[in-house]
Amino acid sequence: MNDVRRSSPFLRWLARAWSWLFLLFMILFFEVWARASFNATFLFNPTNIQSILLAAVQPLLLALGQTLVIIAGGIDLSVGFTVGLAAVVSARVMQNFDPLMPAALSFALACPIALLAGLGVGAVNGFLVARLNVPPFIGTLGMYGVARGLGFLAAAGNTVPTDNPVNSAMGNGFLFGLIPIPVLVTAVVVLVMHYVLSQTKFGQYTYAIGGNRQAAVRAGINVTRHTMQLYLITALLAGLAGLIYTGRFTAGAAQAGEPTLLDSIAAVVIGGASLFGGAGTITGTVIGALIIAVIQFGLVFINVQPFWQFIAVGLVIILSVLVDQSKSQVVKS
Amino acid sequence: MTPILEARNLTKRFGGVTALNNVSFELFPGEVLALAGDNGAGKSTLIKCISGVHLPEEGQIFLEGKEVRFSNPREARAAGIETIYQDLSLADNLDVGANVFLGREPMRRRLGLPMLDRAKMRSEASTVLDTLDIQTALDRPVNALSGGQRQAVAIGRAIYWKARLLIMDEPTAALGVPEQRKVVELIHRLKAQGVAIIFISHNLGDIFAVADRILVLLRGSKAGERKASETHGDEIVKLMVGA
Ligand SMILES: Nc1ncnc2c1ncn2[C@@H]1O[C@H](COP(=O)(O)OP(=O)(O)OP(=O)(O)O)[C@@H](O)[C@H]1O
Ligand SMILES: [Mg+2]
Numbered sequence: 001m002n003d004v005r006r007s008s009p010f011l012r013w014l015a016r017a018w019s020w021l022f023l024l025f026m027i028l029f030f031e032v033w034a035r036a037s038f039n040a041t042f043l044f045n046p047t048n049i050q051s052i053l054l055a056a057v058q059p060l061l062l063a064l065g066q067t068l069v070i071i072a073g074g075i076d077l078s079v080g081f082t083v084g085l086a087a088v089v090s091a092r093v094m095q096n097f098d099p100l101m102p103a104a105l106s107f108a109l110a111c112p113i114a115l116l117a118g119l120g121v122g123a124v125n126g127f128l129v130a131r132l133n134v135p136p137f138i139g140t141l142g143m144y145g146v147a148r149g150l151g152f153l154a155a156a157g158n159t160v161p162t163d164n165p166v167n168s169a170m171g172n173g174f175l176f177g178l179i180p181i182p183v184l185v186t187a188v189v190v191l192v193m194h195y196v197l198s199q200t201k202f203g204q205y206t207y208a209i210g211g212n213r214q215a216a217v218r219a220g221i222n223v224t225r226h227t228m229q230l231y232l233i234t235a236l237l238a239g240l241a242g243l244i245y246t247g248r249f250t251a252g253a254a255q256a257g258e259p260t261l262l263d264s265i266a267a268v269v270i271g272g273a274s275l276f277g278g279a280g281t282i283t284g285t286v287i288g289a290l291i292i293a294v295i296q297f298g299l300v301f302i303n304v305q306p307f308w309q310f311i312a313v314g315l316v317i318i319l320s321v322l323v324d325q326s327k328s329q330v331v332k333s
Numbered sequence: 334m335t336p337i338l339e340a341r342n343l344t345k346r347f348g349g350v351t352a353l354n355n356v357s358f359e360l361f362p363g364e365v366l367a368l369a370g371d372n373g374a375g376k377s378t379l380i381k382c383i384s385g386v387h388l389p390e391e392g393q394i395f396l397e398g399k400e401v402r403f404s405n406p407r408e409a410r411a412a413g414i415e416t417i418y419q420d421l422s423l424a425d426n427l428d429v430g431a432n433v434f435l436g437r438e439p440m441r442r443r444l445g446l447p448m449l450d451r452a453k454m455r456s457e458a459s460t461v462l463d464t465l466d467i468q469t470a471l472d473r474p475v476n477a478l479s480g481g482q483r484q485a486v487a488i489g490r491a492i493y494w495k496a497r498l499l500i501m502d503e504p505t506a507a508l509g510v511p512e513q514r515k516v517v518e519l520i521h522r523l524k525a526q527g528v529a530i531i532f533i534s535h536n537l538g539d540i541f542a543v544a545d546r547i548l549v550l551l552r553g554s555k556a557g558e559r560k561a562s563e564t565h566g567d568e569i570v571k572l573m574v575g576a
Contacts, residue, residue, distance in 0.1 A: 200448070200449065204449060207426055208427060212422065212423065212426075215424045216424065216435070217406065218406045218416070219435040219436035222407075279426060
């Protein structure tokens with residue numbers, strides 16, 4: 001115990017703050033590069049910031065739910081195609097109802113129906129993992145396939161366009177001409193999730209289940225119900241990401257969320273969560289998602305071949321796990 | 334006087350193994366019952382049937398004369414039964430306060446929203462650990478604590494919630510000699526307050542230091558029950574090995 005106090009305060013601070021510092025470093029790096037090579041600013045251009053935040057919306061929405069699931073010792077591989085399913089469903093609903101009713105009403109119908117489609121996937125995930133004790137990796141991998149197939153079937157193998165003006169206004173509008181509405185929605189979700197995880201019994205039980213499932217059961221926590229709820233939350237947020245996709249691109253597509261599944265897990269890991277469960281925070285995940293978005297946008301911005309982003313993000317994931325391991329040594333030793 | 338707890342003919346099987354076979358006993362307020370028996374004799378299984386972890390296949394449990402049937406540990410805790418498990422049941426990633434209050438967190442309002450009252454959890458945890466004379470870092474996850482300190486957290490949790498019946502499965506096993514003494518002292522103190530205690534130990538010294546009665550299990554069955562004042566170590570050992 002005394003060792004904990006003996007380990008240098010600077011090291012402990014560094015272990016906690018490294019992801020913030022890393023984000024800061026990335027931004028500085030691109031700023032310096034932009035100024036040096038084409039005399040432009042990276043950070044002080046609102047369009048750049050809007051683009052980065054918009055790019056972060058989908059992986060972050062997926063990562064927020066994923067954070068809770070991972071803290072509780074699980075994982076959800078199905079979220080990517082749940083996004084696609086919800087995107088296709090919302091576009092289909094609007095295609096069918098737009099001729100019958102005002103655009104606002106048709107959009108208002110599409111939202112809950114698309115979210116329900118997402119929740120359907122989450123309910124099956126939760127049932128498999130919590131009630132039937134299927135390992136999360138396997139159960140949600142199965143639902144990855146199911147959601148993927150359903151999405152493409154509902155889309156008849158194509159993208160599903162919709163010209164609903166309310167939908168496109170929600171996807172592409174700005175608050176005060178500055179903050180993209182999807183970013184605003186995501187920010188609200190971030191605040192809610194941060195509150196839930198850090199301040200409520202629900203959040204506390206999520207950590208307890210990931211730390212020691214048996215202890216949680218013996219403490220009287222309904223672990224089965226709690227686990228179900230976690231997968232429903234992830235699926236709900238994936239559904240929301242699907243709605244936002246259809247809004248931004250005025251079309252639903254079954255593969256809408258495919259590329260961001262791994263980004264979302266990467267964001268959670270970079271944010272300091274443990275894939276063994278028990279650790280993680282919403283702020284960490286937000287930083288992780290921003291780091292990925294900054295790298296991806298920044299490399300394009302400085303005209304590096306886009307393929308470098310895969311390498312860069314991959315290296316950051318490995319780096320973050322290494323930092324995490326030395327962190328637990330700093331804390332424990 | 335009605336016993337605070339009465340178990341009648343409890344039987345628990347795991348597949349082909351009969352871990353507990355037709356065991357009955359009574360326990361009165363302020364009384365300490367020690368469970369003795371070899372490894373695998375069924376001691377932990379017996380107390381798990383009482384604390385709601387296992388549902389016995391046969392038999393009945395009466396709490397102050399009323400039959401109860403706990404289908405989960407929450408119901409047992411709500412009825413005033415606190416248990417310290419052999420494998421402790423701490424969430425290693427949470428701090429001391431969070432573990433003491435796990436499942437029953439105090440809340441407060443801030444900015445109009447209900448929030449966990451971490452300050453209260455920490456200060457109450459610190460108070461209860463003080464009564465055990467244990468000093469530990471309260472702001473670290475409990476996996477940074479020593480075995481004895483972790484034990485103290487588990488004991489602290491049980492006494493904080495003012496159990497009517499306290500079940501302790503080998504509470505002294507991981508402890509150094511001074512801490513073992515403290516646990517024995519604590520049991521005497523709780524006993525004086527009228528708490529009934531079931532105490533499992535492999536240490537006959539500890540058993541004779543605290544127990545009023547000793548129940549010996551042998552391969553899941555009751556091998557015998559003796560008043561501590563009317564028996565001695567040799568007789569208990571003979572019962573344990575079935576000689
Ligand atoms: N969950 C379980 N599933 C299957 N078998 C079990 C389970 N729990 C206990 N058993 C079996 O029941 C028997 C009694 O075990 P129990 O843990 O009650 O013994 P014990 O008296 O507490 O032993 P120890 O002194 O080693 O703690 C053993 O044969 C054990 O293997
Ligand atoms: Mg045992």
